[in-house]
Amino acid sequence: MAQYTKNPPLLEAALAADPLIQLDRWLGDAQAAGMIEPTAMTLATVDAQGRPSARMVLFKGVHNGALTFYTNHESRKGRELAANPRVALVFWWDRLERQVRVEGMAQRLPVEVARRYFYTRPRESQIGALISRQSAIVADRATLDRRYDETVARLAGADVPYPEHWGGYGVTPQCVEFWQGRSGRLHDRLCYQRAGDGWRIDRLEP
Numbered sequence: 001m002a003q004y005t006k007n008p009p010l011l012e013a014a015l016a017a018d019p020l021i022q023l024d025r026w027l028g029d030a031q032a033a034g035m036i037e038p039t040a041m042t043l044a045t046v047d048a049q050g051r052p053s054a055r056m057v058l059f060k061g062v063h064n065g066a067l068t069f070y071t072n073h074e075s076r077k078g079r080e081l082a083a084n085p086r087v088a089l090v091f092w093w094d095r096l097e098r099q100v101r102v103e104g105m106a107q108r109l110p111v112e113v114a115r116r117y118f119y120t121r122p123r124e125s126q127i128g129a130l131i132s133r134q135s136a137i138v139a140d141r142a143t144l145d146r147r148y149d150e151t152v153a154r155l156a157g158a159d160v161p162y163p164e165h166w167g168g169y170g171v172t173p174q175c176v177e178f179w180q181g182r183s184g185r186l187h188d189r190l191c192y193q194r195a196g197d198g199w200r201i202d203r204l205e206p
């Protein structure tokens with residue numbers, strides 16, 4: 001097991017009053033540390049029977065106080081979110097020995113916001129989002145490649161139509177925990193919870 005010795009103490013006094021500002025600082029540190037995907041986060045959802053599932057998605061910024069990501073609404077996660085909007089998110093930056101945990105409620109972003117983001121993506125990603133029936137079983141790789149190539153040919157010279165099955169979600173946090181590795185397993189854990197219009201910060205045992 002690694003000994004976590006990189007970090008100076010994480011002190012209550014040094015934290016931003018708003019956890020989304022604190023998250024932005026830590027994301028900046030992760031970017032500066034040269035992480036390949038500093039914005040990657042695990043998204044955990046539950047289905048209608050309460051069975052959890054988790055996968056990685058990319059954090060794409062804050063919209064109206066919510067952490068956003070983009071995906072296929074008809075995917076497994078999309079269907080689970082329709083049945084139960086409660087989610088958990090986890091960031092882990094190994095180079096910084098830091099973790100952030102978020103719990104909250106997900107809701108779809110307005111279509112205009114998703115559409116605007118969609119057209120900032122590379123064309124091949126737009127086409128990928130258009131033709132993928134994310135989470136469905138596909139007969140083989142060739143079926144997928146054929147569908148992609150046919151769509152590239154069909155759309156030559158034209159804009160990729162915005163796929164109605166694709167969009168964004170915003171996770172409004174109820175609590176956000178900042179974890180930093182420290183030596184002797186006496187890690188720092190500072191946890192924000194909504195309290196009235198603001199946030200209460202508690203220190204948790206490691």
Ligand SMILES: Cc1cc2nc3c(=O)[nH]c(=O)nc-3n(C[C@H](O)[C@H](O)[C@H](O)COP(=O)(O)O)c2cc1C
Nearest residue numbers: 037040055056057058070071072075076077078135
């Ligand atoms: C680093 C990383 C980032 C990813 N980002 C996204 C993303 O932003 N949106 C997305 O739909 N899938 C993303 N994926 C793929 C998902 O992990 C997952 O395979 C896919 O969304 C299907 O999940 P589901 O079947 O549970 O809906 C990413 C995977 C990795 C490893």
